[in-house]
Amino acid sequence: MRWFGFGFNAFGQIYVHVKSTEVESYDDEDVKVSSPTELATSRDCRLNTVEEVKASWSRRAFLQLDGDRCVYLAGFGAVPSSNESCGVPMKHTDGCTDVFISESCLTLGFSDRVEVWDLLKEEKTPSWSMEMKTQSETSGTRLNLPLVPGGYIAMKPPFYRPLSQHLKAKSLALSAEHAILLTASGVVYTWGAGSHGQLGHGGLTSEEDPRVVEALWGMPMNCVAAGGWHSVCISDGGDLYVWGWNETGQLGLPSRGLRKAQQQQQQAGAGASCQHAGTTPTDEPQEGEKNEDVFISIQAFPALLDVTPSCEVKTVSCGFRHTAAVTTKGELYTWGWGDYGQLGHQSLVSSDEPQCVEFFREKQLHVVDVVCGAWNTFAAVVKKDVETSS
Template structure:
């Protein structure tokens, strides 16, 4: 399995560019923005099983053989020691999650959180745990831990009711979305952009069920800065929250305003050439008002493409990426750093397939979004993607 990245690269979290020759000019935009999907470089020379990403860093989790975590990006000086956390100290870990402030590692017998701002040689927080087994309930993945979860800011440990039977958890900028073992979805935190999916803009201090999804078991949840998404057992994709950059895949006024103005100016020039008035009133029956969505306060079903089932989904701050059961990657939302993978810096409020992987005869099997970038795991098309 190979990993590719594209988008924000100011700290070398995707690839480290060679230093320019003395006296030669450097393309700053080329260093900051990786527009075309690029195979990941740097860090350990081991097979990467999973990627975790924050705004300025990437954590590569290696689970084959002697498991460990390698960091790339801000503060990652050398492969053996980055941001105060050495590869040796991570050896034996089974899962990891990273934020701008902390790297949390899950070992079979303990959880450790390391302060990425300091150089201490001991974790800033830790807890002992008992070995998990399937008979005791669903196996937990970070940020979930026994009895609660690890937050992105102190206090790091937050408790959760055992009645929720938590299966997976995604943390946004200021809200959370939880998937239960029953397939039910709960959200809490800031709700000012409709990101909780309860139909309003109010916040919730405690996990509250998303009633619009009740009775439809979900298999995957993800959250961006101020939007949320989930995938049903049948492969349907539901979206809600802020759509300012088209991150929900719904019509966004901000993205379509400039193209409409340009088309209007072009139409006006054509009308003047034909001695017509561009301000003529439309004939009866021709009036059409396009509906734009800034905030979607309750879940909406999004058709990515006809007869398309979604396998998994991930969210950046203001963009979204989904992998289909046929191994295609679709992206939409804010794209000014190239994080959509379409080899442009254009944003889009319509899901579009990343053609690079199809052209290279690669099958996408997983996707992980950083805040302003995207990472995709691929295999050759000859390998079954089902």
């Protein structure tokens, strides 16, 4: 399996800058990676053995599958040497089984404990740790971070937050301000800040405790994702539901702000042409044009989104203001804010419509997973002739 990245790269999250380590001296092409770029490999770090990739705004962490199962870190604060082009191996991570990263903390899961390390300090011991029962002592399916038995690990203290046992949590997605939880029976709960409709309860109020998203009741879900101020989930049938903020088209719904920006760019180009021709552009609709578009800034209830009419969605991930989804056919679709190339369309254009990342289709690569950082995207791929499970 190979990993590709695109989008924000000011700290070397995708590839290491060779000219300088100071952000101010980076070239624009180093900061904005608009075309999918394969993550660097080295003799000691074979990315085809990576099991998990996690990303924050300035960093990328990945868990190596074979050998000592250690965690490598790339981006802010990680300065690799010549033989560590794929990242810096983190100390005290041998035997790690899971990893989760925020802008300030690195959370490591082991078979018998979970540790939180402060990325802003040079520490020889974790800033917080908790013992856990081994897999043989617990029943049910294995929980993935940030979930742990009985609760979850938050991005800031107190790190351990309990969850009611009746929820029977299966997975949990955290943003800086809200959380979305999926139960074993496919029910979705949300809590936290709701100022942009990201909780999906129809209003803009916050919720201190998990509250079921009633609009999805009766439709079992199997995947959830949280963006900056938006949320996404996938039903058992492969349908995608979106809600929250849509200012830059991150919901895949018509965005007034995005369309206005695109119109201004078009008018700027037209203005230059008109000046040359001695005419003046106008904002008024021309004869035969319609001005009946419905734009959505906030979608406070879950809305069904047709990514592609012929495919089911397999997995989804959210950046701060963009979204990426993988179909069962192995195609990657992205939409939302694209100023750093995080949509992977080999341009810096934003979009409020899901568009296929043609790079992988042209290279005959089958996308099997996607992980979004705040302003970038990472995709795992295999050759199309390789059998993959859905």
